[in-house]
Amino acid sequence: MKRSTYSPSRRAFAASGLTALAALGLPRLSVAALAQATRGTAVPAAVEQANITVVTDFCVAFERKDVAKAVSLLGDNCVYRVLQDRPPLVGKDKVAENITALIERGAEFKLYKTVALGPLVLNDRDDILVRAAGGTITIRLTGFFFLEDGKISEWTDYRIG
Numbered sequence: 001m002k003r004s005t006y007s008p009s010r011r012a013f014a015a016s017g018l019t020a021l022a023a024l025g026l027p028r029l030s031v032a033a034l035a036q037a038t039r040g041t042a043v044p045a046a047v048e049q050a051n052i053t054v055v056t057d058f059c060v061a062f063e064r065k066d067v068a069k070a071v072s073l074l075g076d077n078c079v080y081r082v083l084q085d086r087p088p089l090v091g092k093d094k095v096a097e098n099i100t101a102l103i104e105r106g107a108e109f110k111l112y113k114t115v116a117l118g119p120l121v122l123n124d125r126d127d128i129l130v131r132a133a134g135g136t137i138t139i140r141l142t143g144f145f146f147l148e149d150g151k152i153s154e155w156t157d158y159r160i161g
Contacts, residue, residue: 051116051119051121054121054150055121055145055147057073058073059123061103062103062108063109067096071100074092075149075151075153076092077090077153078152080095080154080156081155081157084159105132107128110127120145124141125140126138141159
């Protein structure tokens with residue numbers, strides 16, 4: 001996985017991510033689930049690191065063109081919103097179809113920064129997508145991943161550039 005020297009602080013990255021959540025809105029289920037999962041307790045650093053590992057492994061699967069690995073990290077009732085202004089894909093099968101198409105066309109994720117806030121993992125990345133007509137396009141995104149039981153249950157990408 002290619003890495004950049006661009007490295008915002010964890011606090012700056014989290015603040016920008018939470019600002020985006022407030023401005024753009026995270027699906028209601030995630031907000032409720034996040035509140036329930038973190039109510040009155042601190043999430044151990046080991047759990048946050050495990051969540052980061054799941055999301056990083058998911059992103060690396062794109063570079064390796066490993067559809068099976070990417071899909072294995074999704075929860076059964078996974079929801080994916082391609083961009084904040086698009087309708088969600090609901091269900092593991094629908095999300096898997098989209099992931100398969102992206103990987104088969106050569107999509108890659110270039111990660112810059114990944115942080116966890118309990119079950120919520122934020123990553124700052126470029127998506128390098130292959131156009132159907134040829135050539136590539138690079139899109140700067142922040143990915144918001146909500147994990148339950150070690151699987152990605154919700155994923156929304158926000159275009160930031």
